[in-house]
Amino acid sequence: MDLEILGWRRYSQSQKNIENFSLENIARVAVENRGGYLLYSQFGELEGIVQGKFIKKAEKESDYPKVGDWVNIVKLQGEQKAVIESILPRFSKLSRRRISKDRSEINKQQEEQIIATNIDIVFIMQGLDADFSLERLNRYMEAVKNGGAHPVVLLNKCDLIKNPTEKKADVLAENPGGEIFLVSAKTGHGLAEVKNLISEKSVVFVGSSGVGKSTLANALLGIDLQKIQEVRVNDSKGRHTTTKREMFLLSSGGILIDTPGMRELEPWEKQTEFAQEKAKNNAKRKIKNGRLARALIKRPEFTKDK
Numbered sequence: 001m002d003l004e005i006l007g008w009r010r011y012s013q014s015q016k017n018i019e020n021f022s023l024e025n026i027a028r029v030a031v032e033n034r035g036g037y038l039l040y041s042q043f044g045e046l047e048g049i050v051q052g053k054f055i056k057k058a059e060k061e062s063d064y065p066k067v068g069d070w071v072n073i074v075k076l077q078g079e080q081k082a083v084i085e086s087i088l089p090r091f092s093k094l095s096r097r098r099i100s101k102d103r104s105e106i107n108k109q110q111e112e113q114i115i116a117t118n119i120d121i122v123f124i125m126q127g128l129d130a131d132f133s134l135e136r137l138n139r140y141m142e143a144v145k146n147g148g149a150h151p152v153v154l155l156n157k158c159d160l161i162k163n164p165t166e167k168k169a170d171v172l173a174e175n176p177g178g179e180i181f182l183v184s185a186k187t188g189h190g191l192a193e194v195k196n197l198i199s200e201k202s203v204v205f206v207g208s209s210g211v212g213k214s215t216l217a218n219a220l221l222g223i224d225l226q227k228i229q230e231v232r233v234n235d236s237k238g239r240h241t242t243t244k245r246e247m248f249l250l251s252s253g254g255i256l257i258d259t260p261g262m263r264e265l266e267p268w269e270k271q272t273e274f275a276q277e278k279a280k281n282n283a284k285r286k287i288k289n290g291r292l293a294r295a296l297i298k299r300p301e302f303t304k305d306k
C-alpha cells in the first residue's frame with residue numbers, strides 16, 4: 001500500500017520537519033476497536049500493538065492512537081504486526097465530550113473522546129425523514145470547527161420528502177455561507193458533488209444511526225463493503241449497524257471514514273469551567289443519594305417484605 005493513497009502527501013505538507021521520516025516506519029490507523037488497531041502501511045495491513053512504554057506515557061484516552069492517526073511503527077519480523085511507537089502530530093481532530101456512566105469515575109466525567117483525526121472534511125449527515133434537527137446540527141457544527149476540520153452538511157434521503165430545498169434553506173439561514181448538500185444515497189442524487197468535494201482528502205461521516213452514512217459510503221466506494229440495515233419503520237431510527245470507526249480508500253484517491261451512529265456530538269473544547277464543576281457536583285450528589293437509598297433499604301422498615 002502506497003502511503004500516497006493513504007493521504008501522506010497532504011498530511012506531510014501540513015507538517016514541518018517531516019522530510020527525514022523513514023516511510024517504512026510510518027502507518028495510518030484504519031480501525032480502532034477496543035484497544036486493537038488495524039494499520040495501513042507500505043507492508044499492507046498490519047495489526048498494531050501498543051506496549052508498556054507507550055501505555056506508561058499515555059495520561060489520558062486521547063493519547064492513544066485513533067482512526068486517522070499517522071503513527072511511527074516498528075514492524076515485527078515475519079509477521080503482519082507492528083509496535084506503535086508514537087503518534088505524529090494531529091492537524092485536526094473530531095472530538096466529543098464523553099459522559100461517563102460509571103458513578104465511580106467522577107474525574108472522568110469530562111473525558112475527551114476522539115472520533116477521528118487528521119481529517120479535512122467532516123460530513124455532518126442528517127436524514128430528511130425524521131432525523132432532521134437544526135439545534136443538533138448546530139452542536140455538530142461547533143464541535144467540528146473546534147477540532148480544526150471543515151464541516152459540510154449532507155441532508156440525506158431527499159427522495160423521501162416533498163420540499164427538501166426548504167430544509168436546505170433553513171440550514172443555510174442558520175449557517176450563512178455554509179456548505180449544504182441535498183443528497184440521496186439511494187437514488188444517487190448529489191453524489192457526484194460529494195465525490196468532487198472529497199477528491200484526495202480525508203473525510204469522515206458522522207450523524208445519528210440510520211441516516212445513511214454507510215449507504216452513502218458504499219455508493220461512493222462503488223461496492224457494498226459496508227453492512228447496512230433497514231431502519232425501523234415506526235421511528236425511522238436505524239439499529240446501529242456500523243459498530244466501529246473504519247477507514248476506506250476511494251479509487252479516486254480519497255480516504256473515507258465511516259462511524260457508528262451517534263445521536264449527539266457535544267462539543268468538547270468549549271466546556272466552561274462552570275459547567276465542568278456543575279457536572280462534577282451532580283455526579284457527587286448522585287453517588288451520595290445512591291448511598292443514602294441503599295442505607296435506607298437495609299433498614300427493616302424500608303424493606304418490601306416486612
Ligand SMILES: Nc1nc2c(ncn2[C@@H]2O[C@H](COP(=O)(O)OP(=O)(O)OP(=O)(O)O)[C@@H](O)[C@H]2O)c(=O)[nH]1
Pocket residue numbers: 156157158159160183184185186187208209210211212213214215216227228229230231238239240241242243259260261262
Ligand atoms: N429512502 C432512502 N433510504 C436511504 C437513503 N440512504 C440510506 N437509506 C436507508 O436507510 C437505512 C439505514 O442506512 P445505513 O446506511 O445503514 O445508516 P447508517 O447511518 O450507516 O447507520 P449506523 O451504521 O447504524 O450508524 C437503510 O435501510 C438504507 O437503505 C436514502 O437516500 N434514501
Ligand SMILES: [Mg+2]
Pocket residue numbers: 213214215227228241242258259260261
Ligand atoms: Mg453505518
